[in-house]
Amino acid sequence: MNNAEANQAGTISGQSGGIRKKVTRLVGGLIVGFAVAYTIAAGYMYLNQRSFIFVPSGELATPLEKGLENVSVENVQMADGTSVVVWSAEAVEPGAPTVLYFHGNSGNLSTRWKRFKQILDSGYGLYAPGYRGYAGSEGSPSEAALVADALEHFDRLADSGAEIIVHGESLGSGVATAVAAQRADAGLLVLEAPYTALVDMASAQYPWLPVDFLMKDKMLTRERLPSVTAPVLILHGTEDWVIPVEHGRRLFEIANDPKELVIVEGIGHSDLWKNGLWTAVQDLWAKGR
Numbered sequence: 079m080n081n082a083e084a085n086q087a088g089t090i091s092g093q094s095g096g097i098r099k100k101v102t103r104l105v106g107g108l109i110v111g112f113a114v115a116y117t118i119a120a121g122y123m124y125l126n127q128r129s130f131i132f133v134p135s136g137e138l139a140t141p142l143e144k145g146l147e148n149v150s151v152e153n154v155q156m157a158d159g160t161s162v163v164v165w166s167a168e169a170v171e172p173g174a175p176t177v178l179y180f181h182g183n184s185g186n187l188s189t190r191w192k193r194f195k196q197i198l199d200s201g202y203g204l205y206a207p208g209y210r211g212y213a214g215s216e217g218s219p220s221e222a223a224l225v226a227d228a229l230e231h232f233d234r235l236a237d238s239g240a241e242i243i244v245h246g247e248s249l250g251s252g253v254a255t256a257v258a259a260q261r262a263d264a265g266l267l268v269l270e271a272p273y274t275a276l277v278d279m280a281s282a283q284y285p286w287l288p289v290d291f292l293m294k295d296k297m298l299t300r301e302r303l304p305s306v307t308a309p310v311l312i313l314h315g316t317e318d319w320v321i322p323v324e325h326g327r328r329l330f331e332i333a334n335d336p337k338e339l340v341i342v343e344g345i346g347h348s349d350l351w352k353n354g355l356w357t358a359v360q361d362l363w364a365k366g367r
Contacts, residue, residue, distance in 0.1 A: 127293065137186075179194070193351055204357050207228070222303040229257055246269055251273065255267065270313050309366055311358065311362050312329055312339050313339055316343050
């Protein structure tokens, strides 16, 4: 190899080395950028996770404004001093139970007034507590706080001598199950569009995150339900795009007898009550008497 060829080979080698360095720096920069973006996104989700689960909205109307003349409003102080609102009315039909109603993740008590009216028109009693941080109640919501409050509400209602149907709507299905799992004297557990666990839903929605590690409020209904000894009624719609119907089916498989599963074809997440839910509750209650 003459001097010219040697110089050319050295130049090519130098250029190749320079390209490799540029590529290495570019790849390294991309990796660092991805790691920073991922950390920021994960941190945001971690810090704001409860705002995705608990979505209080609207002002709390009075029962009278909603045509519920016999419903009383009370601010009940929980064990830690936090005040939460409760709507309640005694049963008027002899021997009828009282529905301990845990609502979904959005709105507030007064947005469920049509449901409450149907319960009361049937002669049943009603005890509907608001969640911490929702309209009419103090504090901030969390799984631990909501479950602790729910147990207090159950005990308070049980002290009145009422037979109790524990009803959980969507988010409230996890709260209702936690209560029935720890209170054997519940007369019936009704799960409306329930989830196996909040952490299961989050894992499906955010598969790129270590949800099981990051999530504070996992609400493991699938682990609590096997401890429930009361009859269980599960209702779910096939067109539920919020909580897929497979969650209801899986919960039915692990629930103890007696149990009943009602799958409503073509119905979405919020339409079960308008499509026979309350009739199914009454029928099952009557069957068990």
